[in-house]
Amino acid sequence: MANFSKSNVPQFSVDVYQNEYLPEGGREVNAIVTVTATGGGTVGSAVAAPHLYSPGQGPSAAVAIMVDCSGSMDYPPTKMRNARDATAAAIDTLRDGVHFAVVGGTHVAKEVYPGGGRLAVADATTRDQAKQALRRLSAGGGTAIGTWLRLADRLLSSDDVAIRHGILLTDGRNEHESPEDLRAALDACAGRFTCDARGVGTDWEVKEVTAIASALLGSADIVADPAGLAADFTQMMETAMGKEVADVALRVWTPVGTTIKFVKQVAPTVEELTERRTEAGPRAGDYPTGSWGDESRDYHVCVEVPAANLGQEMLAARVSLVIPQPDGTAQNLGAQGLVRAVWTDDMVASTSINPQVAHYTGQAELAQAIQQGLDLRKSGDMDGATAKLGRAVQLASASGNADTAKLLAKVVDVVDAAAGTVRLKAKVAEADEMTLETRSTKTVRVKK
């Protein structure tokens, strides 16, 4: 019988791609786990056609927009104006009934709208009031992002909602608090809400922004030209409005004697999850994935199993999706995938590499090569940078990651993409280098 009361919770499915065959004595099992959430009901269309959407039908959600109001936002003045317009566009994208707040961030965080430690409920009136309040935003002061996040957390938790999301915009370095303060704020907020982070202009620190998005399971990107902010904010809010279920965790069970070498998200971006495991009962652990709309993500799971005799077969890992509950139990989302190990003396079977595993191993190496190459370039090791970025060009070209290849071509002159021969450009626009670094973790899927 159909369960109409749960129509907004998407159906999750899990597919495992692996070569389960190991040679005699083989111990390492690699698998790509594709998790797909579909059929979340009406929410997708609610974004596309909000007039057809009645409040209360989608999951209850709360969104906090954190806008950088530090002094530098006035240089050039278009930055502040564009930030204001972008926030207004994001507010327009809120569907009716969603709780929201706007936070102005400097070296302290201030509530811009609605104020009083509350959240507003989106409707025509509150949207209007919020946009009026945005006019009062003015630039002046420093940057302490940790304080913004802590205020957003307080506001978002003031109402009982299913999905909590933040949007953070900064244009400068986090100069008015220590990195430890930011780290502590991120640790405090992790798992309480998800957050997309954007850097506008080129005076911000890529690693700070990507660390925020990574810790809070959101996206990171650069908006080099402030004029592009409105479109980006609208798109970010649409994605947020499409989320249907929050706090989903990837639960990985492994048998006795097995070690998990790593668990990482590999699509749409590379995100290392190994260290973020929470123990969940005997031999099982949960890895956070944040909130889900209608989307599909890929995870690379690598486990080391005890060697067994030829002809033996074992389950190396069981992957399922759960929503951990505060009381320690977990709501199981039904889908699960099995990662197997079968020992064989068939060399053809045991030596072939699964195409998905090979592809994402390459994509992870691509992201790493770009980051290392840019770091070496900054530190003046031009030979090392050339080698790493050359390898990145080679990987991007071989895997069909055209977007990353284009970004790389703005930083290096490609002599031979297939061989990975490149020359560093003498002059590189700062925005191009920052774009490449910010988007280095973006991956493409296997061409089917």
Place this chain on the structure above:
Amino acid sequence: MSQMPQLSACPSCEWPLESGDRFCGACGYDLSAVPVRPDDNPTIAMNGSPPPPGVPGMGWPVAPAPDGSGTPAAAHRPTDLQSTDSGGHDLPPGTPPLPQSPPPPAPAGSPDSPASGVRFDHPPQPDEYALPDEYTLQAPDPRVASAPPTPPEGTKVCVACRAGRVDHDGYCENCGHAQPRERDHMELDAGPVAAVSDRGLRHHRNEDAFAVGSGTLPDGRPAVLAIVCDGVSSATRPDDASMAASRAASESLLAALPRGAHPQQAMHDAIIAASNAVNALAGEPATAREQGPHQNAPACTFVGAVVTAGLLVVGWVGDSRAYWVPVDRSSPPARLTEDDSWAAQMVAAGLMNEAEAYADERAHAITGWLGADAYELEPHTASFKPDRPGVVVVCTDGLWNYAEAAEDMADVVPLDAAARPLHSAQVLVGHALDGGGHDNVTVAVLPFPAPPMGAGSA
């Protein structure tokens, strides 16, 4: 159960036991199976008390008392005793021991030692029948299914680590090991014909299948048949292919023979029916488990034999074989089939001699098979009228790799094969496992001539 000897630990898994335990709480080992006591000598003290007076000629061995160190008490075996006749006199030397009961069936589905108790290729010794030294997994005793053993009812304990429960996917919840499947070891004794199939020691599943049966010809004379199929590993779902082919062929033969079809024509039709059954599998979607490197249409080899009172018919496609082994070993044995294989073609074309061809790594590449991607189905059939009694051994390459020449095969087949086909099949499978068990092994043994109905079941 008052005579149950006290064991301090399970002989199978060393789990500490309590008094009165009938089954090991950890592995379910049937403790009553440990001491096999002669039925006519009840109430034996196990602590080394002197033998009861007045029973001449009975020198009971002395068993040490359990010392609490975890070593199970030594068990008496019937062979510890000198055999006597009903009068208490020694049996003349050379008299075979009386088999009190048929040999214990090999424990089904144990991966490590799939056929303990049958892996001997010499005439059975008494102790092998009475008490195989390496019991593996004891089948649960149906009589006590409702008794409360330590694992709750319906829970299966892992055979690999003996600590975890088995989940609904067939894997251990503790160590993750796959549990033995039904097809890992199969035996069937169908009167005059019997077959045994085993996963072998190197493959993770059994992709062989067999079917045996017997029927009656229109003239009332018996007909016995056996079909053996070997799934092609490089194809998808080889285990399904071999199962479908063997079933379809056996059904076809059992329908055709009583109607009076000539056995050779019936065999030809059975191969066609098997082929159709395998081809039909190609249309079915593959399961998620089959996302391995291979994605070919399911395929398998085929060999079958029909034996009547005067006729022996074989049919085959691929490299599974049938051998003729006469009862009188002074007359020569023979291979009855001609492989559809690279090696056989090389030999047939005169390009290599047999030894060279079979030493080549391409030797086992088959040139004919049942399956949707077979180039052209060429069912081979042959009809023989042997002039003396014998047995037909129908087998996959998992056996003949270890006894390729007909003479070698005849050396392995027990002398009483016609009378005890199941035992012979067990011995032959044991021969392959002793040789290394590199492939799945399946053997069917049929006597010639087909014994009349109601006779011949050993």
